[in-house]
Amino acid sequence: MEVKSQKKTPRRRSTRQRRVILQVLRSTKSHPTADWVYEQVRQEIPNISLGTVYRNLKLLRDMGEVMELSFGSTYSRFDGNPEPHYHFSCKDCGRVFDVDIPVAKELEDAVRRQHGWEVLYHRTEFYGCCNDCKQQQEEKQP
Numbered sequence: 724m725e726v727k728s729q730k731k732t733p734r735r736r737s738t739r740q741r742r743v744i745l746q747v748l749r750s751t752k753s754h755p756t757a758d759w760v761y762e763q764v765r766q767e768i769p770n771i772s773l774g775t776v777y778r779n780l781k782l783l784r785d786m787g788e789v790m791e792l793s794f795g796s797t798y799s800r801f802d803g804n805p806e807p808h809y810h811f812s813c814k815d816c817g818r819v820f821d822v823d824i825p826v827a828k829e830l831e832d833a834v835r836r837q838h839g840w841e842v843l844y845h846r847t848e849f850y851g852c853c854n855d856c857k858q859q860q861e862e863k864q865p
């Protein structure tokens with residue numbers, strides 16, 4: 724009996740951890756880093772470790788529940804919306820926004836036609852200067 728309950732506890736705990744992490748990610752559109760998710764989750768589960776958060780984020784990604792976005796040399800950001808969509812990354816403030824245009828399936832068809840490869844999905848990131856940063860720069864100018 725005791726052995727059974729000991730075995731059950733970690734599994735129930737990890738399910739709860741994963742659920743809270745998913746809730747945190749689904750509640751924001753800011754495409755946060757694992758560190759930010761960790762800080763939020765800690766308010767609900769104070770004794771959770773960053774490693775556990777990281778492991779669960781990777782697991783949720785593998786399950787197709789969230790998306791992991793890596794932007795070159797900077798560390799990964801996570802997206803609670805796993806549906807294909809584009810992102811805009813501001814070079815000045817570093818924020819990542821969802822781009823509100825349809826995903827161009829015709830690009831995948833073009834690659835398929837040209838090379839015969841089976842395309843599963845594509846990712847596109849736009850880089851530039853967001854409206855807030857643009858406005859700040861305009862205000863600085865004399």
Ligand SMILES: [Zn+2]
Nearest residue numbers: 813816853856
């Ligand atoms: Zn910006």
Ligand SMILES: [Zn+2]
Nearest residue numbers: 802804820821
């Ligand atoms: Zn997104």
